[in-house]
Amino acid sequence: xxxxxxxxxxxxxxxxxxxxxxxxxxxxxxxxxxxxxxxxxxxxxxxxxxxxxxxxxxxxxxxxxxxxxxxxxxxxxxxxxxxxxxxxxxxxxxxxxxxxxxxxxxxxxxxxxxxxxxxxxxxxxxxxxxxxxxxxxxxxxxxxxxxxxxxxxxxxxxxxxxxxxxxxxxxxxxxxxxxxxxxxxxxxxxxxxxxxxxxxxxxxxxxx
Amino acid sequence: xxxxxxxxxxxxxxxxxxxxxxxxxxxxxxxxxxxxxxxxxxxxxxxxxxxxxxxxxxxxxxxxxxxxxxxxxxxxxxxxxxxxxxxxxxxxxxxxxxxxxxxxxxxxxxxxxxxxxxxxxxxxxxxxxxxxxxxxxxxxxxxxxxxxxxxxxxxxxxxxxxxxxxxxxxxxxxxxxxxxxxxxxxxxxxxxxxxxxxxxxxxxxxxxxxxxxxxxxxxxxxxxxxxxxxxxxxxxxxxxxxxxxxxxxxxxxxxxxxxxxxxxxxxxxxxxxxxxxxxxxxxxxxxxxxxxxxxxxxxxxxxxxxxxxxxxxxxxxxxxxxxxxxxxxxxxxxxxxxxxxxxxxxxxxxxxxxxxxxxxxxxxxxxxxxxxxxxxxxxxxxxxxxxxxxxxxxxxxxxxxxxxxxxxxxxxxxxxxxxxxxxxxxxxxxxxxxxxxxxxxxxxxxxxxxxxxxxxxxxxxxxxxxxxxxxxx
Amino acid sequence: xxxxxxxxxxxxxxxxxxxxxxxxxxxxxxxxxxxxxxxxxxxxxxxxxxxxxxxxxxxxxxxxxxxxxxxxxxxxxxxxxxxxxxxxxxxxxxxxxxxxxxxxxxxxxxxxxxxxxxxxxxxxxxxxxxxxxxxxxxxxxxxxxxxxxxxxxxxxxxxxxxxxxxxxxxxxxxxxxxxxxxxxxxxxxxxxxxxxxxxxxxxxxxxxxxxxxxxxxxxxxxxxxxxxxxxxxxxxxxxxxxxxxxxxxxxxxxxxxxxxxx
Numbered sequence: 001x002x003x004x005x006x007x008x009x010x011x012x013x014x015x016x017x018x019x020x021x022x023x024x025x026x027x028x029x030x031x032x033x034x035x036x037x038x039x040x041x042x043x044x045x046x047x048x049x050x051x052x053x054x055x056x057x058x059x060x061x062x063x064x065x066x067x068x069x070x071x072x073x074x075x076x077x078x079x080x081x082x083x084x085x086x087x088x089x090x091x092x093x094x095x096x097x098x099x100x101x102x103x104x105x106x107x108x109x110x111x112x113x114x115x116x117x118x119x120x121x122x123x124x125x126x127x128x129x130x131x132x133x134x135x136x137x138x139x140x141x142x143x144x145x146x147x148x149x150x151x152x153x154x155x156x157x158x159x160x161x162x163x164x165x166x167x168x169x170x171x172x173x174x175x176x177x178x179x180x181x182x183x184x185x186x187x188x189x190x191x192x193x194x195x196x197x198x199x200x201x202x203x204x205x206x207x208x
Numbered sequence: 209x210x211x212x213x214x215x216x217x218x219x220x221x222x223x224x225x226x227x228x229x230x231x232x233x234x235x236x237x238x239x240x241x242x243x244x245x246x247x248x249x250x251x252x253x254x255x256x257x258x259x260x261x262x263x264x265x266x267x268x269x270x271x272x273x274x275x276x277x278x279x280x281x282x283x284x285x286x287x288x289x290x291x292x293x294x295x296x297x298x299x300x301x302x303x304x305x306x307x308x309x310x311x312x313x314x315x316x317x318x319x320x321x322x323x324x325x326x327x328x329x330x331x332x333x334x335x336x337x338x339x340x341x342x343x344x345x346x347x348x349x350x351x352x353x354x355x356x357x358x359x360x361x362x363x364x365x366x367x368x369x370x371x372x373x374x375x376x377x378x379x380x381x382x383x384x385x386x387x388x389x390x391x392x393x394x395x396x397x398x399x400x401x402x403x404x405x406x407x408x409x410x411x412x413x414x415x416x417x418x419x420x421x422x423x424x425x426x427x428x429x430x431x432x433x434x435x436x437x438x439x440x441x442x443x444x445x446x447x448x449x450x451x452x453x454x455x456x457x458x459x460x461x462x463x464x465x466x467x468x469x470x471x472x473x474x475x476x477x478x479x480x481x482x483x484x485x486x487x488x489x490x491x492x493x494x495x496x497x498x499x500x501x502x503x504x505x506x507x508x509x510x511x512x513x514x515x516x517x518x519x520x521x522x523x524x525x526x527x528x529x530x531x532x533x534x535x536x537x538x539x540x541x542x543x544x545x546x547x548x549x550x551x552x553x554x555x556x557x558x559x560x561x562x563x564x565x566x567x568x569x570x571x572x573x574x575x576x577x578x579x580x581x582x583x584x585x586x587x588x589x590x591x592x593x594x595x596x597x598x599x600x601x602x603x604x605x606x607x608x609x610x611x612x613x614x615x616x617x618x619x620x621x622x623x624x625x626x627x628x629x630x631x632x633x634x635x636x637x638x639x640x641x642x643x644x645x646x647x648x649x650x651x652x653x654x655x656x657x658x659x660x661x662x663x664x665x666x667x668x669x670x671x672x673x674x675x676x677x678x679x680x681x
Numbered sequence: 682x683x684x685x686x687x688x689x690x691x692x693x694x695x696x697x698x699x700x701x702x703x704x705x706x707x708x709x710x711x712x713x714x715x716x717x718x719x720x721x722x723x724x725x726x727x728x729x730x731x732x733x734x735x736x737x738x739x740x741x742x743x744x745x746x747x748x749x750x751x752x753x754x755x756x757x758x759x760x761x762x763x764x765x766x767x768x769x770x771x772x773x774x775x776x777x778x779x780x781x782x783x784x785x786x787x788x789x790x791x792x793x794x795x796x797x798x799x800x801x802x803x804x805x806x807x808x809x810x811x812x813x814x815x816x817x818x819x820x821x822x823x824x825x826x827x828x829x830x831x832x833x834x835x836x837x838x839x840x841x842x843x844x845x846x847x848x849x850x851x852x853x854x855x856x857x858x859x860x861x862x863x864x865x866x867x868x869x870x871x872x873x874x875x876x877x878x879x880x881x882x883x884x885x886x887x888x889x890x891x892x893x894x895x896x897x898x899x900x901x902x903x904x905x906x907x908x909x910x911x912x913x914x915x916x917x918x919x920x921x922x923x924x925x926x927x928x929x930x931x932x933x934x935x936x937x938x939x940x941x942x943x
Contacts, residue, residue, distance in 0.1 A: 007289055008287055008502065011498065015506035018508060020262045023258060023452075030246075099484065100484045103433060119469075121458070122468035122469035123469070131481070139425055139428050161451045166412065170478035171475065173475060176473075180424065181387060182423075182465070183340035183356060184366055184387065186231060186234065186235070187363075189387040193395065193429055194428075212868055215871050216870040528871050531874045563863070565861070566859055566860065566868075566872070568856075568861070573817060573826035574826045590731035590733045593733075602730065602863070606735065610732075613739060614742075643866060645865065645904070647869060647873075648873045649904030652695045655695065658697055659699075660716075662937065
């Protein structure tokens with residue numbers, strides 16, 4: 001194994017390709033547009049997602065549910081600091097209570113996540129799963145709901161990477177819609193392997 | 209049978225060629241619309257190209273940094289000199305753990321190395337989970353496009369395939385229904401898998417992280433459930449810093465399909481934390497592969513091709529690819545970038561490929577990282593000519609032409625005679641000598657006198673024309 | 682200004698009228714024009730076949746022969762692009778200078794010299810085919826792929842000055858015609874398919890005349906059109922401009938007796 005490594009490094013050293021002495025200076029991205037949530041909504045819609053503007057108090061009443069909230073059997077709600085939204089009919093239930101086998105999450109109907117921030121230019125949200133269950137739940141659930149604070153938006157990925165600390169954990173991802181494919185004659189199909197719908201709920205206590 | 213013959217076969221079906229061409233052009237058009245929404249599009253291309261070019265000058269340092277960081281994070285890094293070594297490393301990891309059920313997300317590198325047949329020979333089941341790849345896997349064929357593996361197939365054909373391979377009802381052709389069938393089948397595979405193999409879009413030296421992007425989320429399902437994640441990467445796919453990901457990710461999905469970003473942009477660094485309960489702890493293994501890349505790096509004419517981020521834009525825009533299909537190329541990666549990369553592996557087998565190109569230059573103009581593709585194809589032509597891979601007749605004909613062009617008097621004489629003969633030959637005979645030109649085209653009309661002959665006749669017959677006085681400016 | 686007109690080999694042999702059109706246009710624009718007789722080829726067939734040595738020697742011959750002129754004008758985008766590429770690879774100082782003074786005809790007429798007055802109307806629908814060399818190598822115009830600052834196409838600019846002309850739009854603005862030199866015979870099937878698709882695009886726009894800065898593209902398209910007995914006319918840009926500058930009778934007067942189906 002280390003013989004392979006040595007050979008490869010020797011070949012790379014010997015190649016001596018020409019090129020610039022230094023990388024280009026880091027570039028800044030486009031400025032924050034006027035009406036950023038309109039732009040974000042449109043970009044998210046291109047990927048099959050839906051943006052909903054709401055408040056912390058009301059969002060559960062204002063988004064779409066596959067069926068009545070109280071009738072959902074299997075729900076996973078990400079827990080961030082014991083917030084009130086993890087109680088009542090938004091509390092984890094059914095397989096959403098399983099903590100030790102990610103495979104058991106397969107029947108999950110809804111998964112609710114909290115993202116750190118969203119990116120206006122492409123409608124993507126940065127999410128850091130707090131556990132293997134949270135990541136698996138986001139993939140296995142039929143419907144995905146992602147909550148993000150309206151104050152936590154950046155114009156583009158340039159600012160996003162200034163905020164992200166990749167050293168902080170084993171995994172992080174940008175989510176920008178439901179699982180989708182266009183592999184059959186380029187016809188867009190939502191719900192390839194993962195969630196069939198994705199709603200990004202922008203929480204803004206100033207929002208009417 | 210090379211590209212010429214396969215392309216001829218492909219083009220015979222005019223309706224299907226038109227359909228294939230329109231399908232790919234549609235993706236090119238979506239890419240154009242996406243580029244319209246990015247005011248700094250050209251600045252992004254230059255930035256991404258600059259980052260790659262500089263990174264290629266110090267790959268050893270970058271990979272050392274990556275390896276240190278990855279190890280600190282709990283991942284294991286392996287090295288493979290060639291395809292066979294890559295396959296043996298992957299098989300070894302699986303066999304050591306008695307793993308026989310594997311899922312794989314899209315990785316052109318593993319295609320290049322022939323991983324699937326290698327593992328299957330060893331009794332390991334490997335399921336491609338990208339829907340397009342699953343479809344071609346079931347058909348026992350290779351992907352015809354690096355982003356849309358089944359772009360060459362119609363929905364009815366896929367319906368028929370699922371009927372045969374997955375017992376679905378006959379006659380289905382609705383993409384939603386067909387995808388739903390695949391969803392159920394692949395869901396079971398994900399849940400049963402013991403290992404997930406992925407490719408890597410970008411490795412980040414600074415943090416030992418790597419990024420895998422998909423729309424389907426299959427790379428994530430394939431690594432969130434099984435305990436073993438093996439990520440395979442070509443040694444050109446590394447960038448120095450995390451912030452470098454921004455320009456590449458702003459360019460990649462837009463160039464590939466016209467989307468602002470892929471649905472899932474996953475950043476891996478460590479094995480996932482163990483779940484409570486019995487069972488082996490999750491592991492993350494990274495296999496870094498050379499397989500001819502260091503050789504390409506040493507070639508000044510071709511090293512820029514290693515900047516490629518595998519977006520597929522050059523395939524979508526190539527008028528030849530659109531009208532001949534990926535399978536005409538006989539390579540792992542078809543289209544312009546494939547015709548640049550593949551001849552380095554086996555020049556004699558792929559000597560035709562740099563000529564499967566009209567040198568239009570559209571590929572170079574869509575490439576997000578400024579790979580000068582059509583110039584590199586031209587460079588390949590001179591390399592291959594020098595290595596003796598060009599047909600003798602072509603070289604002979606050109607040699608003769610070179611002599612004529614160097615001797616004006618001889619040129620005049622030979623061409624006058626040639627034109628005279630051509631004007632007198634019956635059309636049928638002329639068509640025969642016209643060779644491939646006249647199969648579907650008329651020859652251009654042949655003038656009695658060339659331009660130079662007419663000019664010479666004028667100047668000797670008449671007084672010299674007065675030069676028009678140049679207007680004072 | 683002492684100008685040289687370089688007439689490419691295939692114009693010389695197959696469409697001499699283009700040479701005369703260029704000559705007369707340049708002279709009517711007030712230039713002193715010479716046509717050196719002993720440089721016959723820019724080297725492009727060799728260059729694109731990968732025969733580097735032959736290509737280089739022809740490029741060198743061009744450089745030494747044309748060094749003494751203030752400008753060299755060529756009625757072919759592909760020849761100019763080949764010459765500039767050769768000369769760029771040549772390290773002699775004369776090479777860069779000659780390259781800087783070599784222009785494609787429409788580039789020269791539209792950008793560097795007031796165009797000849799185009800007074801005779803041509804009330805026809807005209808399709809302009811963008812030659813890939815002129816567009817993507819010489820950047821005469823803006824390729825549809827990039828988002829560079831827009832640069833007008835000099836050929837389009839000149840055509841739009843012709844009274845009565847209607848320049849059509851295409852669904853694919855700058856797709857390749859499929860000629861590509863030896864590609865046209867080596868990958869004949871795909872080349873033909875590409876050409877037929879271009880003709881169809883122009884037919885959608887009801888083009889009566891197809892024109893271009895490059896006769897090589899036009900000969901390929903015309904060959905396809907004639908075999909299918911399509912009625913569209915093919916004129917090189919220089920010929921079309923000459924018809925507007927000097928009257929349509931100029932075309933008939935310079936129509937060397939040709940042999941072949943028309």
